[in-house]
Amino acid sequence: MFVDSHCHLNFPEYAQTLDQVRADMAEARVDKALCISTTLEEFPQVQALAGRYDNFWATVGVHPDNEGVQEPTVEDLVERSRLPRVVGIGETGLDYHRLGERSVADMAWQRERFRVHVRAARQTGLPLVIHTREASADTLAILQEEGEGQVRGVFHCFTETEAVARAALDLGFFISFSGILTFKNAVELREVARFVPLNRCLIETDSPYLAPTPHRGKTNSPAYVSLVARQLAAIKGCDEAEVGRVTTENFEQLFSLVRCS
Numbered sequence: 001m002f003v004d005s006h007c008h009l010n011f012p013e014y015a016q017t018l019d020q021v022r023a024d025m026a027e028a029r030v031d032k033a034l035c036i037s038t039t040l041e042e043f044p045q046v047q048a049l050a051g052r053y054d055n056f057w058a059t060v061g062v063h064p065d066n067e068g069v070q071e072p073t074v075e076d077l078v079e080r081s082r083l084p085r086v087v088g089i090g091e092t093g094l095d096y097h098r099l100g101e102r103s104v105a106d107m108a109w110q111r112e113r114f115r116v117h118v119r120a121a122r123q124t125g126l127p128l129v130i131h132t133r134e135a136s137a138d139t140l141a142i143l144q145e146e147g148e149g150q151v152r153g154v155f156h157c158f159t160e161t162e163a164v165a166r167a168a169l170d171l172g173f174f175i176s177f178s179g180i181l182t183f184k185n186a187v188e189l190r191e192v193a194r195f196v197p198l199n200r201c202l203i204e205t206d207s208p209y210l211a212p213t214p215h216r217g218k219t220n221s222p223a224y225v226s227l228v229a230r231q232l233a234a235i236k237g238c239d240e241a242e243v244g245r246v247t248t249e250n251f252e253q254l255f256s257l258v259r260c261s
């Protein structure tokens with residue numbers, strides 16, 4: 001009934017608990033999960049998860065926050081994206097939250113890395129999984145410049161404004177909401193979720209991070225995407241089953257799972 005469109009199940013948090021995680025998913029009627037790469041180094045583990053379990057899929061990409069890791073070329077991404085059960089490019093994007101001593105100008109390497117991912121998405125026709133934090137203007141500008149209307153994808157773990165949501169929707173992208181939607185102080189984000197049409201929404205956990213209320217602060221799990229669905233249903237004034245049905249259709253359409261199953 002539900003899909004977790006973004007999680008990191010290869011992380012060490014799950015080394016001993018994956019069977020339990022999968023049992024909890026079944027119990028919560030979370031049928032599918034997309035396992036997201038954050039480095040090329042970990043990609044083989046992520047792809048192996050998708051190879052081992054027929055309701056997991058994988059992406060290939062290097063997260064904007066990861067420094068001191070292998071820098072991908074377009075060819076690195078394209079080559080890996082052709083492997084079985086790889087259905088997306090990412091996560092990729094821009095993150096100016098952790099600048100430290102640096103200025104936005106110093107983050108040219110991050111923008112170049114993002115451009116490489118957009119080119120790979122154009123070349124393969126695969127959707128992009130976008131991470132953007134305090135960098136929405138540059139993220140949208142690069143998508144427009146490099147994508148030229150030829151790329152699609154999802155803005156994951158959305159925490160931006162309605163104006164940014166509107167711009168992303170105009171580019172043909174989906175918007176994915178995480179457990180943040182359930183946080184008490186996320187009043188504005190719930191307004192944004194009200195604005196985004198359900199047929200352009202995805203839901204996710206970003207496990208192991210960002211466990212929804214009432215599990216906030218603990219290790220997250222794909223099963224808890226049902227709590228995100230419940231919150232989105234309350235915002236939309238429909239039932240959870242409707243949110244599950246539509247967001248699952250959206251997910252399958254975006255990642256073309258029929259082709260790839």
Ligand SMILES: [Zn+2]
Nearest residue numbers: 091131156157
């Ligand atoms: Zn992210």
Ligand SMILES: [Zn+2]
Nearest residue numbers: 006036091206
């Ligand atoms: Zn992530």
